[in-house]
Amino acid sequence: MSVLILGAKGQLGQALKSVQPAEESVIYADIEECDLTQSDAVSTYLHAICPDYVVNCAAYTAVDKAESDRELCYRINRDAVQNIADGLTLLAKDKPGLVPRLIHISTDFVFDGTSKRPYLPGDEPGPVSVYGSSKLAGEMAALTTMPEQVMIIRTAWLYYTEGANFVHTMLRLMAEKPELSVVDDQRGSPTFARSLASAIWKAITRDRFIPGIYHWTDAGEVTWCEFARAIQAEAVERGLLTREIPVHGITTDEYPTAASRPAFSVLDTRKLEQLVGWSTTPWRQNLGIMLDEVKANQN
Ligand SMILES: NC(=O)c1ccc[n+]([C@@H]2O[C@H](COP(=O)([O-])OP(=O)(O)OC[C@H]3O[C@@H](n4cnc5c(N)ncnc54)[C@H](OP(=O)(O)O)[C@@H]3O)[C@@H](O)[C@H]2O)c1
Structure with a gap:
């Protein structure tokens, strides 16, 4: 079986590599190998590789800049996904017997954040930002073009040992500043990219492919402020930070950003847990694993 990972240099791409099953034949590509916004290049690239599975982790993820x-x-978030879906559809026509499948990664930001319970995959989306709208448009592009061969997996608050993310930002600010104020009225589920990567590999290697929309995050929910305090506590325990500083909770209104964000974006993950036969891990446990790796990388 041949698997193609797109957006390989990003957080999730690196995480997929770190837990790649030894028996799989996997090609990792990022923009240098194939610029996904170029439709002809995408089609040519897919025809050269003939993948059974494509995992699209490539995205424009700068939420405020968007x-x-x-x-x-x-x-990147809509047209490139259309290019991949068109390329795979053409490939299936050109190579009888090959049924290429797409696992496309999306986001909790497709929701408006007004729900009083974790969002189910079938709940009505209502993005409140350009990023969220563009990701929803990407989902629609894939689902419309190859409905029988696409799995959309939405995730949230993603972080990895390598890469720019909230955990690394907090570690830096907590080392530099005497105190910190962090938004305390947006709730979500921090997700270690490797846990999502493991779920994706389980879906592929166990051939548990049923098209549709799924959710995957780590288990539990927190505000950004609660997450920041946990990062500090775990980092101090590991000697990654030498002292604790006060971390104050503030409201979204007190921390204006270019993009609006959902106040509540906890995702119900049961559908994918059942599909892959594996349960999500408590977010704090995975945070500890990540920080252990950050520490090991320092030595
Ligand atoms: N990060 C989060 O908190 C979060 C939360 C929810 C959902 N998600 C979703 O999870 C997925 C993975 O996120 P991530 O954090 O791993 O993203 P990431 O670290 O930003 O990685 C995305 C990768 O895609 C590449 N890319 C951008 N434009 C491309 C193009 N035209 N052709 C080929 N590659 C291109 C980027 O390259 P450059 O770096 O050169 O641009 C980067 O290597 C995305 O679908 C994202 O929307 C992320």
């Missing part, structure tokens, strides 16, 4: 960079955001 508000003033709408065109590029849509080119």
Whole structure:
């Protein structure tokens, strides 16, 4: 079986590599190998590789920048997904017997955040940002073009040992500043990219492919402020930070950003847990694993 990972240099791409099953034949590609916004190049690339599975982790993920960079955001989050789906559809026609499947990664930001319970995959989306709207448009592009061969997996608050993310930002700010104020009225589920990567590999290697929309995050929910305090506590315990600083909770209104964000974006993950036969892990446990790796990388 041949698997192609797109957006390989990003957080999730690296996480997929770190837990790649030894028996799989996997090609990792990022923009240097194939710019996904170029439709002809995408089709040519897919025809050269003939993958059984494509996992699309490539995305425009700068949520605030997207508000003033709408065109590029849509080119990557919607048009590139259309290019992949078109390329795979053409490939299936050109290579009888090959049934290429797409696992496309999306986001909790497709929701408006007004739900009083964790969002189910079938709940009505209502993005409140350019990024969220563009990701929803990408989902629609894939689902419309190859409905029988696409799994959309939405995740949230993703972080990895390598890469730019909230955990690394907090570690840096907590080392530099005497105190910190962090938004305390947005709730979600921090997700270690490797846990999502493991779920994706289980879906592929166990051939548990049933088309549709799924959710995957780590288990439990917190506000960004609660997450920041947990990061500090775990980091101090490991000697990654030498002292604790006060971390104050503030409201979203007190921390204006270019993009609006859902106040509540906890996702109900049961559908994918059942599909892959594996349960999500408590977020704090995975945070500890990540920080252990950060520590090991320092030594
Ligand atoms: N990060 C989060 O908190 C979060 C939360 C929910 C959902 N998600 C979703 O999870 C997925 C993985 O996120 P991530 O954090 O791993 O993203 P990431 O670290 O930003 O990685 C995305 C990768 O895609 C590449 N890319 C961008 N434009 C491309 C193009 N035209 N052709 C080929 N590759 C291109 C990027 O390259 P450059 O770096 O050169 O641009 C980067 O290597 C995405 O679908 C994202 O929307 C993320």
